Amino acid sequence: MRIARVAAESLRRFEQFRLDPHPGINILHGANAAGKTSVLEAIYLATRAGSFRARRVEELIREGQSLARVQIALAEDVSGGAPATPWSVLVQRGEVQVRRLGELSNRKELAEAAPVALVDRQLHRVFEEGPVYRRRYLDWGLFYVEQSFFSLWRRYERALRQRNQALRQRLSPPQIAAWDPELVVAGEALQAIRRNHLKVLEGEVRLWLARLLDTDRISLQLVAGWDESLDLQSAISLGLAGDRKMGFTHAGPHRAELRLRFQERDARSFVSRGQQKLLAVAMILAQASLVARVRQNSPVILLDDLEAELSQDWQRRLLAALADYPGQSMVTSLEWRVGLMPAGNASTAHRVFHVEHGNLSATDSV
């Protein structure tokens, strides 16, 4: 997928802006508080119908206005194909409305048409905080590469919600166990597709990491959310007393963990901030490359704050990796230097935009 155009109105500090991005790398540079991250937020809003930094999506509406709107034209990877499809997302009165070709649509259809992967300033969470961030990372790719994932996940979540409700209402054991078959079928299937995906993903992460950090010593291991010497039904049955006491279901893929080991050590405590950033980029590019291969639709990479935590040498490595990636990327930069872009290669064609006081202008193109 390629973003052919973005137009936003009343978003953060922008009255309006229009962006005609390059199919390769796009640099959005400007001073502090110029509005660079807000441009990424606009693209994120237009493709995910949400925000990655606002707690409430209404925070995106420009002060003094009642609505914010982003229009985006999505084209095929290779230009010259079908005409771009217009989508729009409107934020108004606490609601988010998605439209495709002017007709009402929804978040899921938008997400399917517009795969976008984000490396934001909170990337350390994937390494340092709870398993939910790592599961989210894993499942993002599964949503695109494994057709059954979304419906399985919906089935599983529904059964889990019902079972937890039965536990909280202190219903009898048979009434609680009535949800087990559905939970077990969907839960075992989810675990199996996560495991299969991870096998391929791990190899792909190693390839990207070798380019970015000159090492492929990383392992990604899926730890099931239950005692793996048991099948899920046995684990759930054995855990019933504890579940009744606590009022929720302990065993299942909703408790799975993705264990990351870098150079044979726990990535949580043995990775520098700069390494974390390149590791996160390798992990994202790996997922995006697999999605691109399976769907013939390359995700767009959004990367906030090129310079943070990275020396110029490592910034160059990051840009060289983005140049190798077949899809489009949008990168914000506080202190852009032309010399950072890998030179002399057609694939490093890029466009530079300057963001200043809520204005956006194209400054350069290669």
Ligand SMILES: Nc1ncnc2c1ncn2[C@@H]1O[C@H](COP(=O)(O)OP(=O)(O)OP(=O)(O)O)[C@@H](O)[C@H]1O
């Ligand atoms: N809803 C809003 N209405 C008007 N202005 C807003 C709104 N939300 C944020 N701003 C302003 O937008 C600016 C922040 O923009 P943004 O975070 O995109 O900048 P940035 O270029 O990424 O900055 P930095 O490099 O410092 O992180 C701030 O000046 C902030 O006051």
